[in-house]
Amino acid sequence: MIPESHPRYRSLVTREQMAEAARSGVVALEGLTAHGRGEAFDYLLGEKTSASAAEAERVAAALLKTARHPVISVNGNTAALCAQAIADLQKASGAIVEVNLFHRTEERVAAITRILEDAGCQVLNGPVERFISLDHDRGLCHVNGMAAADLILVPLEDGDRAEALVSMGKKVIAIDLNPLSRTAKTATLPIIDEVTRAVPAITSAFKTMNQEEAEKLTKNPDGKRYLQDAIMTIRSRLDDLLD
Amino acid sequence: MIPESHPRYRSLVTREQMAEAARSGVVALEGLTAHGRGEAFDYLLGEKTSASAAEAERVAAALLKTARHPVISVNGNTAALCAQAIADLQKASGAIVEVNLFHRTEERVAAITRILEDAGCQVLNGPVERFISLDHDRGLCHVNGMAAADLILVPLEDGDRAEALVSMGKKVIAIDLNPLSRTAKTATLPIIDEVTRAVPAITSAFKTMNQEEAEKLTKNPDGKRYLQDAIMTIRSRLDDLLD
Numbered sequence: 001m002i003p004e005s006h007p008r009y010r011s012l013v014t015r016e017q018m019a020e021a022a023r024s025g026v027v028a029l030e031g032l033t034a035h036g037r038g039e040a041f042d043y044l045l046g047e048k049t050s051a052s053a054a055e056a057e058r059v060a061a062a063l064l065k066t067a068r069h070p071v072i073s074v075n076g077n078t079a080a081l082c083a084q085a086i087a088d089l090q091k092a093s094g095a096i097v098e099v100n101l102f103h104r105t106e107e108r109v110a111a112i113t114r115i116l117e118d119a120g121c122q123v124l125n126g127p128v129e130r131f132i133s134l135d136h137d138r139g140l141c142h143v144n145g146m147a148a149a150d151l152i153l154v155p156l157e158d159g160d161r162a163e164a165l166v167s168m169g170k171k172v173i174a175i176d177l178n179p180l181s182r183t184a185k186t187a188t189l190p191i192i193d194e195v196t197r198a199v200p201a202i203t204s205a206f207k208t209m210n211q212e213e214a215e216k217l218t219k220n221p222d223g224k225r226y227l228q229d230a231i232m233t234i235r236s237r238l239d240d241l242l243d
Numbered sequence: 244m245i246p247e248s249h250p251r252y253r254s255l256v257t258r259e260q261m262a263e264a265a266r267s268g269v270v271a272l273e274g275l276t277a278h279g280r281g282e283a284f285d286y287l288l289g290e291k292t293s294a295s296a297a298e299a300e301r302v303a304a305a306l307l308k309t310a311r312h313p314v315i316s317v318n319g320n321t322a323a324l325c326a327q328a329i330a331d332l333q334k335a336s337g338a339i340v341e342v343n344l345f346h347r348t349e350e351r352v353a354a355i356t357r358i359l360e361d362a363g364c365q366v367l368n369g370p371v372e373r374f375i376s377l378d379h380d381r382g383l384c385h386v387n388g389m390a391a392a393d394l395i396l397v398p399l400e401d402g403d404r405a406e407a408l409v410s411m412g413k414k415v416i417a418i419d420l421n422p423l424s425r426t427a428k429t430a431t432l433p434i435i436d437e438v439t440r441a442v443p444a445i446t447s448a449f450k451t452m453n454q455e456e457a458e459k460l461t462k463n464p465d466g467k468r469y470l471q472d473a474i475m476t477i478r479s480r481l482d483d484l485l486d
Contacts, residue, residue, distance in 0.1 A: 019272035029262040029275055036279020040421070178283070180484055228485060235481050238474050241423055 011039060011047065014081070014196075021080035026111050028103040031077045034156070041177035042194050044234045052229035053193040054201060060153070060173045060189055061093075061205035062217035067151035067171070070095040075102070078155040078195060079112045083119035085199040086155070090121055092206045095153070098124045098145035100161075104137035132164050139164075146170075153202075154183070155195050162186040175199070179230035189221045192230035254282060254290065257324070257439075264323035269354050271346040274320045277399070284420035285437050287477045295472035296436040297444060303396070303416045303432055304336075304448035305460035310394035310414075313338040318345070321398040321438060322355045326362035328442040329398070333364055335449045338396070341367045341388035343404075347380035375407050382407075389413075396445075397426070398438050405429040418442070422473035432464045435473035 002012045018035050021027040027035075049057075064070050072095050074086060079099075090097050099112050113123045128140040131147035138161045141147050151171045154162060162172050162183045174187035175198045184190040191198050209217075249255060261278050264270040270278075292300075307313050315338050317329060322342075333340050342355050356366045371383040374390035381404045384390050394414045397405060405415050405426045417430035418441045427433040434441050452460075 015273065015276050018276065022272050022275075029265050029272075030258065032265075032272055032275040033258050033261065033279035033282065036276035036281075037283040038279075039276065040280040040283030043423070180286070231481050231485055235478055238478050238481075242471060242474055 011042070015039070018080060021076070024111065025108060026115060027076040027080050030103065035077060038177040038194070044237060045177065045192070045230065046233070046237055049193050049197050049201065050229065050233050052226055053191055053198070056189060056191045056226045057193070057198055057201040058205045059217050059221050060191060060202045061209055062214040063151055063171060063173060063189060064093045064095060064153070064202070064206060065209060065211065065214040066218050069149050070151040070153065071146050071149040072097045072153045072155070073100045073146060074098070074112065074116060075100060075156060076108060076112055079115045082196045082199055083115045083121065085196060085203070086116065087120040089199055089203045092203050096124055096145055097121050098142055100138055100141060100146065102136060102138050104140065132161065132168070134161060134164050155199060157183045179227040184227055187223060190223050190226050192226055254285070258282070261323060264319070267354065268351060269358060270319040270323050273346065278320060281420040281437070287480060288420065288435070288473065289476070289480055290437070292436050292440050292444065293472065293476050295469055296434055296441070299432060299434045299469045300436070300441055300444040301448045302460050302464050303434060303445045304452055305457035306394055306414060306416060306432060307336045307338060307396070307445070307449060308452060308454065308457035309461050312392050313394045313396070314389050314392040315340045315396045315398070316343045316389060317341070317355065317359060318343060318399060319351060319355055322358045325439045325442050326358045326364065328439060328446070329359065330363040332442055332446045335446050339367050339388055340364045341385055343381055343384060343389065345379060345381050347383065375404065375411070377404060377407050398442060400426045422470040427470060430466060433466050433469050435469055
């Protein structure tokens with residue numbers, strides 16, 4: 001048992017929760033390693049939402065509010081970490097929730113769908129086709145889901161899909177703790193924050209935002225600035241640690 | 244298949260190798276997450292051995308050469324990543340190799356012992372007792388191994404054992420990619436480098452070092468400086484990435 005007094009209690013409990021989700025097949029083994037990479041960056045970011053990330057979360061809410069056909073793409077790590085928060089965001093925004101996996105098997109899709117449904121999500125089901133031009137299973141999606149989407153929220157990703165989606169003319173919001181990742185660099189809007197902090201923040205911003213503000217916020221999202229801000233945050237934290 | 248041309252080919256192949264080792268029970272699920280944290284820090288360090296880490300590796304060789312009863316403590320991640328390099332270091336230095344696990348079961352000890360023996364290690368066996376005052380299984384060790392050691396090389400660690408060993412008056416060499424970790428901060432000598440680069444470098448330094456040089460190098464190891472150097476390396480790499 002991890003004592004609640006431990007300074008990194010939440011991170012350690014989450015780590016055990018992820019190992020448990022890997023045992024039950026929801027999280028892929030490669031997903032555990034990806035989670036570890038995220039942990040390292042979150043530690044460097046101070047394990048809290050920066051002012052810059054909070055601003056990006058407001059812009060994300062605005063993009064969801066002004067989208068024609070928004071889709072939330074969920075993988076094993078996202079389902080294990082924050083199924084309830086995804087359900088809340090879906091309820092607020094009306095976005096479609098679609099399961100999309102690199103290590104795709106029918107069993108994993110079913111297990112992840114069940115977790116999401118238990119949390120109150122409506123999950124898109126039915127046949128998938130290779131609408132995204134990728135030679136692995138992240139290319140598979142639903143005709144009424146990502147294929148038709150103008151905006152896709154990718155809560156956690158480790159790969160090249162963001163690039164493929166952007167080149168299809170879609171807007172991509174990525175939640176990624178690594179400001180140097182290809183996903184973060186390619187996304188229309190990168191949110192450099194931990195997913196269980198970011199998703200509720202987007203939902204909360206969505207609920208209090210009117211259409212006029214949303215349209216203003218989506219004018220010119222400057223993705224690069226959020227990356228630079230995150231790198232600056234890490235740098236200044238390292239400076240403090242050097243003392 | 245990962246193409247060899249991929250800029251991060253080695254890191255990606257290692258990630259798959261670790262997932263495979265988790266499937267066979269050698270690496271704990273929590274070990275995969277720890278590996279991911281290491282990956283993130285190695286990425287920030289440029290995935291190469293810094294001049295400062297190379298110097299620490301020479302000091303490690305000197306500490307091994309001047310030790311009375313040196314022990315190499317091996318866990319699942321270390322065995323999966325570099326059993327052969329551990330065998331080579333043992334052959335060169337005559338150090339004792341002992342298996343020490345947080346998630347300890349007889350099956351895992353046996354599987355890790357087998358991997359090490361297949362690589363040519365002589366692994367200490369027999370009964371273990373709680374010679375280290377920790378309330379988890381990293382406290383278990385052999386009377387002729389860590390209990391009697393004056394110097395312990397801990398290639399990878401995620402926890403509080405380094406602290407317990409140092410408070411028992413033992414010298415600890417830690418190989419750890421995170422310069423901010425408790426292990427790295429507590430060790431007599433922290434080597435901030437990736438284990439498959441660090442262990443062969445220690446072996447190579449050991450082979451070419453005479454006793455006189457070894458005694459000079461072990462006079463006043465300044466652990467804190469190696470941590471600061473690593474933090475500076477990460478900082479300057481972030482500066483480059485900001486451009």
